[in-house]
Amino acid sequence: MIGLWMAVDAASVFRAGRLSSESLEALGRRRLTRLLRAAAATEFYGGRLRAAGIGGRDPLLERDPARVLAALAPVGKQELREAGNRLLLGGKTRPQWRSSASSGSTGEPFRVHYEPRAWAMLKHLVKLRARHACGMGPADRVVLLDAIPVGGSRAGLAGAWRVARISVLQPAAAITAEMAGLAPDTVYGLPSALLEVAAVLRARGDRLAVGRIFTSGELLRRPVRDALADAFQAQVFDIYGSSETKEIAWQCPAGGMHVNSDVVRLEVLDEAGQPVADGMEGELVATLLVNRAMPLVRYRLGDRGTLLLRRCGCGRAFPLLGVVTGRQADVLVLAGGARVSPYTITCALERIAGMLRYQVTQLDANRLRVRAIVEPGADQVGVAAKVRSALRSEVAPFLDAEVEFVNRLPTGPGGKFRVVQPLPAAVP
Numbered sequence: 001m002i003g004l005w006m007a008v009d010a011a012s013v014f015r016a017g018r019l020s021s022e023s024l025e026a027l028g029r030r031r032l033t034r035l036l037r038a039a040a041a042t043e044f045y046g047g048r049l050r051a052a053g054i055g056g057r058d059p060l061l062e063r064d065p066a067r068v069l070a071a072l073a074p075v076g077k078q079e080l081r082e083a084g085n086r087l088l089l090g091g092k093t094r095p096q097w098r099s100s101a102s103s104g105s106t107g108e109p110f111r112v113h114y115e116p117r118a119w120a121m122l123k124h125l126v127k128l129r130a131r132h133a134c135g136m137g138p139a140d141r142v143v144l145l146d147a148i149p150v151g152g153s154r155a156g157l158a159g160a161w162r163v164a165r166i167s168v169l170q171p172a173a174a175i176t177a178e179m180a181g182l183a184p185d186t187v188y189g190l191p192s193a194l195l196e197v198a199a200v201l202r203a204r205g206d207r208l209a210v211g212r213i214f215t216s217g218e219l220l221r222r223p224v225r226d227a228l229a230d231a232f233q234a235q236v237f238d239i240y241g242s243s244e245t246k247e248i249a250w251q252c253p254a255g256g257m258h259v260n261s262d263v264v265r266l267e268v269l270d271e272a273g274q275p276v277a278d279g280m281e282g283e284l285v286a287t288l289l290v291n292r293a294m295p296l297v298r299y300r301l302g303d304r305g306t307l308l309l310r311r312c313g314c315g316r317a318f319p320l321l322g323v324v325t326g327r328q329a330d331v332l333v334l335a336g337g338a339r340v341s342p343y344t345i346t347c348a349l350e351r352i353a354g355m356l357r358y359q360v361t362q363l364d365a366n367r368l369r370v371r372a373i374v375e376p377g378a379d380q381v382g383v384a385a386k387v388r389s390a391l392r393s394e395v396a397p398f399l400d401a402e403v404e405f406v407n408r409l410p411t412g413p414g415g416k417f418r419v420v421q422p423l424p425a426a427v428p
Helices: 002-016 021-040 043-051 065-070 077-087 116-133 172-182 191-203 222-232 342-349 380-394
Strands: 098-101 111-114 141-146 154-158 161-167 186-189 212-215 235-242 246-251 257-259 264-269 282-288 299-308 320-327 355-364 367-374 400-405
Touching (some): 021 043, 021 065, 021 282, 043 077, 098 116, 116 246, 161 172, 172 191, 186 191, 191 222, 212 222, 342 380
Parallel strands (some): 141 186, 186 212
Antiparallel strands (some): 154 161, 235 246, 264 282, 282 299, 355 367
8 A cells, every 4th residue: 555655646745846935835734734634633632722712624724724733732742642542533543554663762752653645655755755856766775774683684675776774783893894795875874873884994994985875863963974974985965854753854965954844844933832033943843744644733853953044055945944953852951050952062072173973971060971982092181171171161161071081982772872961850
């Protein structure tokens, strides 16, 4: 059934990438109306809409669906998990539905169910549209660095694509050897996993030429992007999304981070839940427009970021996602109640010469621990002094840091790497 829906919708999905901004907005508005009507038929969202004075047949759903959407408060994983089957259309799952679960890297694993048509569009067609725009073709040899069991790496045909999966849960040298043996044209992976492969190549004085690299799952900082581009002689494209929504935004060859606004509506909200001005940072909230099996309406992604008013030089009309500055839960609360974004920390540290990778853990309101991997022969005393100086001058003048030099940094569920780890008490 997935293949059938891919055949039915392929042309319209690819055509959406060439629509004008007015046509994209009209498509999004129609899909939002249908989505809200489906949501009104569920026990959970139906109750929320009725509490806002809106019924499933309210003319406002057709006339101004954005106004209806704004009447609903954003929801997070915990609230949706507690809702259970009340989120589902018809109150129960159906055999033909597909599902996926988050890795639990936020401490809140969560499963979402999808209609076959929505799954075909979100899991396959929207991704293929973006990859095609980045130059990937059906003959590409594709490697996915994935959190599968060691020894579970497998190669074979996946639809029209030649795909191999390599476990990131094994030593970087083993990953590097498998990648070299497969000679991929395209590689997908977490930035941290790819960076470990790059470090192996650098230690050997070697490079592994790849046509293109796609990264997702972690913040892609500029020094990491540059290191990957050098090690793999490839253009690096970042992807933003979540297990629940699939891909929300993707980077094109011109550098713009395009929001897939035909399938997802992305909002940036302030602490009061109100939209912020274009270019201002706030909480990212997503409404999935094409899945009626289990509607996600104003879903808190757990990240902070910006939306941009300008258009991309490539000419596509999709809205542009600005900087994603980190997870809401990764915001540090310092002495006096000052809240510091992970982006502020990384901007302070990434310019320090000799430091290849690092991880910051908050110890208390005045102290951080910085674990660092440095270049061979680097002056560790000098690097440590620069770390403390940068944090005091660019983050907070009272901030102290314990600097520890290591050979490897720990990862979390699914092999994901958290650059900044706040105190548990700092999590909202």
